[in-house]
Amino acid sequence: MSLVVVGSVAYDAIETPHGKRDRTLGGSCTYIALSASYFTKTGIVGVVGDDFAPEDRALLEQKAVGLEGLEQVTGKTFFWSGVYSADMNDRTTLDTQLNVFADFQPKLPPAYVNRPYLFLGNIQPALQWDVQRQMPAARFVGGDTMNFWINHTRDELLKTIAQWDFLLINDSEVRLLAGESNLRKAAQKVLDMGPKALVVKRGEYGAMLFRKDTLFIAPGYLLEDIFDPTGAGDCFAGGFVGYLAERSFDLHNGNFSVDELHRAVIYGSVMGSFCCEQFGVERFRTLTRAEIDRRFDEFRRFTAF
Amino acid sequence: MSLVVVGSVAYDAIETPHGKRDRTLGGSCTYIALSASYFTKTGIVGVVGDDFAPEDRALLEQKAVGLEGLEQVTGKTFFWSGVYSADMNDRTTLDTQLNVFADFQPKLPPAYVNRPYLFLGNIQPALQWDVQRQMPAARFVGGDTMNFWINHTRDELLKTIAQWDFLLINDSEVRLLAGESNLRKAAQKVLDMGPKALVVKRGEYGAMLFRKDTLFIAPGYLLEDIFDPTGAGDCFAGGFVGYLAERSFDLHNGNFSVDELHRAVIYGSVMGSFCCEQFGVERFRTLTRAEIDRRFDEFRRFTAF
Numbered sequence: 001m002s003l004v005v006v007g008s009v010a011y012d013a014i015e016t017p018h019g020k021r022d023r024t025l026g027g028s029c030t031y032i033a034l035s036a037s038y039f040t041k042t043g044i045v046g047v048v049g050d051d052f053a054p055e056d057r058a059l060l061e062q063k064a065v066g067l068e069g070l071e072q073v074t075g076k077t078f079f080w081s082g083v084y085s086a087d088m089n090d091r092t093t094l095d096t097q098l099n100v101f102a103d104f105q106p107k108l109p110p111a112y113v114n115r116p117y118l119f120l121g122n123i124q125p126a127l128q129w130d131v132q133r134q135m136p137a138a139r140f141v142g143g144d145t146m147n148f149w150i151n152h153t154r155d156e157l158l159k160t161i162a163q164w165d166f167l168l169i170n171d172s173e174v175r176l177l178a179g180e181s182n183l184r185k186a187a188q189k190v191l192d193m194g195p196k197a198l199v200v201k202r203g204e205y206g207a208m209l210f211r212k213d214t215l216f217i218a219p220g221y222l223l224e225d226i227f228d229p230t231g232a233g234d235c236f237a238g239g240f241v242g243y244l245a246e247r248s249f250d251l252h253n254g255n256f257s258v259d260e261l262h263r264a265v266i267y268g269s270v271m272g273s274f275c276c277e278q279f280g281v282e283r284f285r286t287l288t289r290a291e292i293d294r295r296f297d298e299f300r301r302f303t304a305f
Numbered sequence: 306m307s308l309v310v311v312g313s314v315a316y317d318a319i320e321t322p323h324g325k326r327d328r329t330l331g332g333s334c335t336y337i338a339l340s341a342s343y344f345t346k347t348g349i350v351g352v353v354g355d356d357f358a359p360e361d362r363a364l365l366e367q368k369a370v371g372l373e374g375l376e377q378v379t380g381k382t383f384f385w386s387g388v389y390s391a392d393m394n395d396r397t398t399l400d401t402q403l404n405v406f407a408d409f410q411p412k413l414p415p416a417y418v419n420r421p422y423l424f425l426g427n428i429q430p431a432l433q434w435d436v437q438r439q440m441p442a443a444r445f446v447g448g449d450t451m452n453f454w455i456n457h458t459r460d461e462l463l464k465t466i467a468q469w470d471f472l473l474i475n476d477s478e479v480r481l482l483a484g485e486s487n488l489r490k491a492a493q494k495v496l497d498m499g500p501k502a503l504v505v506k507r508g509e510y511g512a513m514l515f516r517k518d519t520l521f522i523a524p525g526y527l528l529e530d531i532f533d534p535t536g537a538g539d540c541f542a543g544g545f546v547g548y549l550a551e552r553s554f555d556l557h558n559g560n561f562s563v564d565e566l567h568r569a570v571i572y573g574s575v576m577g578s579f580c581c582e583q584f585g586v587e588r589f590r591t592l593t594r595a596e597i598d599r600r601f602d603e604f605r606r607f608t609a610f
Contacts, residue, residue, distance in 0.1 A: 087486055181392055184527045205510040206524055217607050219511055219522040222489045262610040302522050303608060305567040 002041040003245045004112045005033045005238075006131050007121020007144075008101055009046040009070065012280060013081035016088060018227045024280035025056045027078060028121040028144070031231035034284045035238025035271040036119075037063040038292055040245035042238075043112055045069035045131070049077040049100045063284065068109040075100040088229055089203070108134045117245040119237060122146050125156040132163060140244065140256075142166035142195070144237060150177050162194030168237050170201040183208075184215075197261065199240060199268075201233050209265050216262045221273040221299060228279045232272040239271030240264045263296075270295045307346035308550045309417045310338045310543075311436050312426020312449075313406055314351040314375065317585060318386035321393060323532045329585035330361045332383060333426040333449065336536035339589045340543025340576040341424075342368040343597055345550035347543075348417055350374035350436070354382040354405045368589065373414040380405040393534055394508070413439045422550040424542060427451050430461040437468060445549065445561075447471035447500070449542060455482050467499030473542050475506040488513075489520075502566065504545060504573075506538050514570050521567045526578040526604060533584045537577040544576030544597075545569045568601075575600045 007029030014021050029046045036042045043066030052072060060067060078101035081094040106127055118135055120128040120143030128143055135141075142164045149157050150173065161167050167190065171183055177193075178186035183200070187210040190198050198210040206220040243264045244256055256264075270292055277283050312334030319326050334351045341347045348371030357377060365372060383406035386399040411432055423440055425433040425448030433448055440446075447469045454462050455478065466472050472495065476488060482498075483491035488505070492515040495503050503515040511525040548569045549561055561569075575597055582588050 182529065182531070184529050202510070205507070208524075208527070215527065215607050216610070217524040217527060218610070219513075219524040222513070222520065222522060224487065224489050226487070259610065266610050300610070302520050305521070305523070305564065305571050305605070 002043070002115045003036055003117040003119065003241060004043050004045060004069070004108070004115050004135070005029050005036065005119045005121060006045040006106050006128070007032065007123055008078050008104075009044070009048050009052075010078040010080055010101070012230060013079075013095070014228055014230050014279060015083040016228045016279075017084065017086055018225075019279065021279050024282075025059065026080065026231060026280055028231075028234045030060070030281065031234035031275065032119060032121060032238040032241075033060070033065045034063055034281055035235040035275070036242030036245070037065050037238075038271075038287070038289050039239070039242030039267070040117070042066065042242065043069055043109070043115070045106045045108060045112070047071045047073060047100050047104045049073065049075040052077050059281065059285070066112075069107065069112060071107060073100050077101075082230070084229070088226055091229075106131050113137070116140060116248070117241060119143055119241045121234070121237075122149075125149050125153050125160040129156070129160040129163075132160070140165050140241075140248070142168055142197075142199075142241065144168050144234075145173065147173060147176055158193055164195040166197040166199055167195040168199040168201070168240065170203070170233065174198070174200055199265065201236055201272075203229070203232075207236065207265050207269055209261055211258075211261075214258050216258075216265060218262075218265050218269055219303060221269055221295070221302075223273055223276060226276045229276050230280060232275045235275035236268035236272035238268075240268035243267040266296060266299050267292070270299060307348070307420045308341055308422040308424065308546060309348050309350060309374070309413070309420050309440070310334050310341065310424045310426060311350040311411050311433070312337065312428055313383050313409075314349070314353050314357075315383040315385055315406070316356075317535060318384075318400070319533055319535050319584060320388040321533045321584075322389065322391055323530075324584065326584050329587075330364065331385065331536065331585055333536075333539045335365070335586065336539035336580065337424060337426060337543040337546075338365070338370045339368055339586055340540040340580070341547030341550070342370050342543075343576075343592070343594050344544070344547030344572070345422070347371065347547065348374055348414070348420070350411045350413060350417070352376045352378060352405050352409050354378065354380040357382050364586065364590070371417075374412065374417060376412060378405050382406075387535070389534070393531055396534075411436045418442070421445065421553070422546060424448055424546045426539070426542075427454075430454050430458050430465040434461070434465040434468075437465070445470050445546075445553070447473060447502075447546065449473050449539075450478065452478060452481055463498055469500040471502040471504055472500040473504040473506070473545065475508070475538065479503070479505055504570065506541055506577075508534070508537075512541065512570050512574055514566055516563075516566075519563050521563075521570060523567075523570050523574055524608060526574055526600070526607075528578055528581055531581045534581050535585060537580045540580035541573035541577035543573075545573035548572040571601060571604050572597070575604060
């Protein structure tokens, strides 16, 4: 089955205790698509400037990520710069230049309109809504958001996520969206807003999946070395939705069993953990599906009782 | 099988966002013993002042906690006072009065000498060492420590934990003891110091168990209401060692299977979660073993994939 991912494609400058990169391929859409590409045919919808490097396009092509929806326009690609704290649990944004992303209007290539899976990366909720309307046949739709949209475009956001099969955000965003500090109560409030499932990312501490009637809690995978956490949450998203898209070949037409959803959370965690092992998207140059499945099995061994 | 617990018995003054108690039964030994009492015959070794209330003694007796080793002397019982932050992830100590605990010299009742299980609560390492020497027949010995002993009595501490079957501390203590910020690397360094297993408490985020050859990661149980986290880590310890003591009846003479150790971590998490549901030790007035086993099953359901 095939997936469409909408969101930002960017260049990042990153500094962690392990080193520094002045300009490396980034953006939520990039990470989500690279991660999902290990599971399912994935196409992206985004925009870059005329500075977008052929070698970065080549990396995406090497992973068979569809680029028909990657618009290239005059100007500079979205740029973000940040530095991580010593324990890498905090990061400070040094610079954000929206550049060509400021006027991003997602344009869906005709070939994408009938795709069954759609992940709406963290962009303005009105744009997410608009893309979803262009894909009325999509059977499984979800996405991400952030504190800025929760605070400033709440009505648009609520209208948008009410239609989603899943909302995938971090724990502080769940609390902010619900206005409730207890995560379990907050999750129920968010489910009342409409999404059929809520996937909660908790960084190194793992992830959770809430539905009205079920709860799944997964610890984080414990890495020996964390080089750079940038993009880990987006790689989680790519693994989660990518795995489900892959499974749907022989399964339930988009109505996943609880077990499938739980395994998708683990595949998400696995992809997030690989992402941290090298700077930016570097790990994806060598990562294989066999390594992914091996880590999934390891996860099961580390958590069974 | 039967367990001896050594540590502090105290009165606490606690303030959380849910309310306040001016004087409530506390102390690590109290929490560990109350928790372990649901699994195995448990006796405590500690000291209280002449202000120790008959109703507090009665609660321990009601749970069949052996009090032969609870010395009562002239003076005041150890007193601690603290206040929690709004999200309860931080707490500030307002007052600590060691009182009779300042001169605590654990005296083992003769009946305890041949008991097979020993948990050494967070006291001076030299005292932990001394108690262990008084119980040469103990088959399964472990305990807790804290930053103060790690920083100020490091040599004593290293000598002591080198003899232990398990060391049970929180993640920041693991990092401090190992001088290494990556938890996975730090855990290996701590295992090199001698304890056969390292159990790491991570508060609401769960717990882990490391051995030279295995790793187990458990997420935290997600509570609907957290009234007071005081004692949760000690209740974890009581559930962990209590469950193992119970199992050893028909098992391996202290050599537990990996599966038993992992289940003990989950029972620890279950006991820690119950502790948070009411102030101080209140939850133990009504808690039943059936509730405990039900939550263990729930844990399995919430984490299986």
